[in-house]
Amino acid sequence: MGETRKISLSVNGKTYEEEVEVRFTLADFLRQQPGLTGTHLGCEHGVCGACTILLNGRSARSCLMLAVQVDGQEITTIEGIAPSEDEMHPLQEAFRDNHGLQCGFCTPGMLTTLIEFLGDNPDPTEQEVREAISGNLCRCTGYQGIVAAALDAAQRLREAKGA
Amino acid sequence: MKPPPFSYHDPSSVGEVISLLGSLENPKLLAGGQSLMPMLNMRYVMPDHVIDLNKVDGLSYINDEGGAISIGGMTRQRDLEYSDVIKAKCPLMHDALLQVGHRQTRNRGTIGGSLSHLDPAAELPAVCAAHDAVIVVQGPNGERDIPFADFPVAYMTPATEMDELLIGVKIQAWAEGHGYAFVEFARRHGDFAITSAAALLEVGSDGGITRASLTVGGVGAAPVRMNEIEQALIGQFGDEEKLRELCEACREIDALGDVYASSEYRQHLATVLSRRALVKAYDRATGKA
Numbered sequence: 001m002g003e004t005r006k007i008s009l010s011v012n013g014k015t016y017e018e019e020v021e022v023r024f025t026l027a028d029f030l031r032q033q034p035g036l037t038g039t040h041l042g043c044e045h046g047v048c049g050a051c052t053i054l055l056n057g058r059s060a061r062s063c064l065m066l067a068v069q070v071d072g073q074e075i076t077t078i079e080g081i082a083p084s085e086d087e088m089h090p091l092q093e094a095f096r097d098n099h100g101l102q103c104g105f106c107t108p109g110m111l112t113t114l115i116e117f118l119g120d121n122p123d124p125t126e127q128e129v130r131e132a133i134s135g136n137l138c139r140c141t142g143y144q145g146i147v148a149a150a151l152d153a154a155q156r157l158r159e160a161k162g163a
Numbered sequence: 164m165k166p167p168p169f170s171y172h173d174p175s176s177v178g179e180v181i182s183l184l185g186s187l188e189n190p191k192l193l194a195g196g197q198s199l200m201p202m203l204n205m206r207y208v209m210p211d212h213v214i215d216l217n218k219v220d221g222l223s224y225i226n227d228e229g230g231a232i233s234i235g236g237m238t239r240q241r242d243l244e245y246s247d248v249i250k251a252k253c254p255l256m257h258d259a260l261l262q263v264g265h266r267q268t269r270n271r272g273t274i275g276g277s278l279s280h281l282d283p284a285a286e287l288p289a290v291c292a293a294h295d296a297v298i299v300v301q302g303p304n305g306e307r308d309i310p311f312a313d314f315p316v317a318y319m320t321p322a323t324e325m326d327e328l329l330i331g332v333k334i335q336a337w338a339e340g341h342g343y344a345f346v347e348f349a350r351r352h353g354d355f356a357i358t359s360a361a362a363l364l365e366v367g368s369d370g371g372i373t374r375a376s377l378t379v380g381g382v383g384a385a386p387v388r389m390n391e392i393e394q395a396l397i398g399q400f401g402d403e404e405k406l407r408e409l410c411e412a413c414r415e416i417d418a419l420g421d422v423y424a425s426s427e428y429r430q431h432l433a434t435v436l437s438r439r440a441l442v443k444a445y446d447r448a449t450g451k452a
Contacts, residue, residue, distance in 0.1 A: 002168035022171035022213075025204070045201035049267065058241070058270045064200040065271070066193075068171055069217060113267060134352040135265025 007071040011036065012080025020067045027051040029067035030077060038078040038108050042137070049136035052109035053077050059116040078108035081115060090156040091115060091149070100149030102140035109136045114150050122158055126151065166203035173215040177222070177301055177330060180214060184326045185303060187212040192328070194237060194276030197268045222275070222330060225249065234332045236275025240287075244269060252336040255293060255361060259286040259345040265353045275329045281319045283419065284355040284381035286345065288315070292386035293361040293378040294334045302327035315385030337374070341365045342448025344440040347380070348432050356381050357424045358432035362440035364396070366448040372396050377441065379433045382418045389413065389437065401445035403438070410437040 001021060008017045011034055018033050027044075030036045030053070042048035044063045051062040054076040081089045091111050094100065101107045110133060117124070117132040124132070129150045130143075138146060172187075174180050184190060191210035193199055194217075202208045216222065222237035227248045234243070243249050244260040263269055263277075263286050277287040278298065291298070291311045298309045300323050309322050316322050323329055337343075347359035358381040365374035375396035377389040392409050399405055413433035420426035446452035 003170055005171065023166040023168055023203075025166070025200070028165070044204050046197060046268065049265070052267050055270075059267045060271050061197075061267050063204065064196050064268075066166075066171070066196075066200075066213075066215075068173075069196075069215060117266065131352055132266060135267055 005068050005071075007068055009070050009072065010074045012076055022066065022068050024067045025063050026053070026065040026067045026070055026075075027062035030062060030075070036077050036079050040105055040108055042105065047137070048106070049109040049113065049133075050106055052112045052136065054112055054116060057116070057119075059113050076112070078111060081111060089115075090160060091118075091153040094149040094153035094156060095146070098149035098152055099145040100142070101145075102142050106136055106138040106140075110138070110146055114153065118150070118154050118157055122154060122161075124151070124154060129154075166200075167206055167209045169210050170212045171215065172212060173218045175218050175220055177219060177328060180216065180219060180328050181301060181303055181326060183212070183214050184328065187214075190214050192216055192279070194279070195239065195268075195272040196276075197264065197272040198276065198280045198282070216275075216328075227252065230336055232334045232336060234274055234334070236329045236331055237273050238275075240264075240269035240272045240274065240277070241266075243274060253290075253294065253334055255343040255345055255363060256287070256290045256334075258343060259290045259361065262286055262345065262347055262349075262353075262356070262359075268353075274332060278314070278332065279321055279323065279329050281315055281321050281385065282355060283318065283384055283386075284357070284359065286347070286356070286359065286380070289359055289361050289378050289380035289386040290345070291332065291334070292380075292388055293363055293376050294337075295376075297333040298322075298329060299331040299333065300324075300327040301330045306330070308333075312388075318384040337363055338365050340448065341374075342444035342446070344443035344447065346436050346440045346443065348436060358382055358429050358436055360433065360436035360440040361386075362437070362444040364441070364444045364448050366401075366445065370400050370449060372399050372401070372445070377437055379413060379416065379437060382413075382416050382429045382433050384419070387416055392437070396441070401442070401449065403442055406438050406441045406445075410434050410441070413437050 040050040042050040046064045053062045190212040193215045222235040224235040226233040296311045342364035347356035349356045361378040363376040375393045380386045414430045418426035418429040
């Protein structure tokens, strides 16, 4: 084991204090120490987007950060987006209803990316959705369903807000 | 694919960074990590020490100084993208940023990291070349200014010394209402461009061009300013056929060739994209776009 450091961070609202190897990426840390394996690793060099998480509410690739860098910060992973144990996030509902996933490998990255995007742009065009997920690769090539789900989710979120 | 073992340092001041750079063997600076982290994961680089700049105070800012803008080295690409100062004073940079990677990478990536990595096809170095930006670096003997024209010394190699840190960028704004356009050709949205073109134009009340800047990226080892075309543009009226004729000079650029794109193909793209950028910039300057 190489050089380690003690870090304290909040993941999905829960505080973790862990000793971590300084060369560990955030993605490997999340999967191996808190055991949150919903964050997927595809390419491990910032191309596929499967490992996207929310860092203080902003989407980021967890394979392109070191775990030591998030000391004192707030992370949301795919495990933390649903409001409760038996209730799904509107994006998750929309993905289910629109066949927005097949194998599910890219789904965590798609959802975390879209949560931030729909916050910034609640009423996007189809083209804007396609651009927003251009950094997330789906190898089932289920993009049509994903785009439909994103547009449907945008509408559900607007309605939930009473817009 | 995991980063090789290294010692991690997270200094809080520029002074500490410079003293670490002067005392550590084989260090690497970590800014936004959107280039260095993939290189570490694939072990293209094997530093003994990683100096993380994310906790250094005072390196993230966008200051409107009237005719100029001053940007801190650790300013995130996202903050630049959403900045009203950048939109108003340096719209070329806004245009370019929308083509830099993806939202997830712009949230982390920094202007100083992009300039220091100095990929020949990267958008922000091309914007700095177009604007004759001044790069501010700090070393043990204080600060020094490097005009962007002198900043790239070789392929992906900036003029920053081993014990210096890029702390900021100064950009002179062009006249209000100037024309601008950043166009690029990439195989997929967000990829590095195969070739890009950045144009800035000032146009007089008679519609004649009074000032011009044209930069081609992804073709040479660093962004190339097309000085001859810039001079020939003065006094022109944005006629597309004339612009097409002037841009033919891009076929003479000493162009890189690789397995993805031959040098002839890059010269061709430079010719076409330069014309498109100039047409768009002229239309914007004259209120047609």
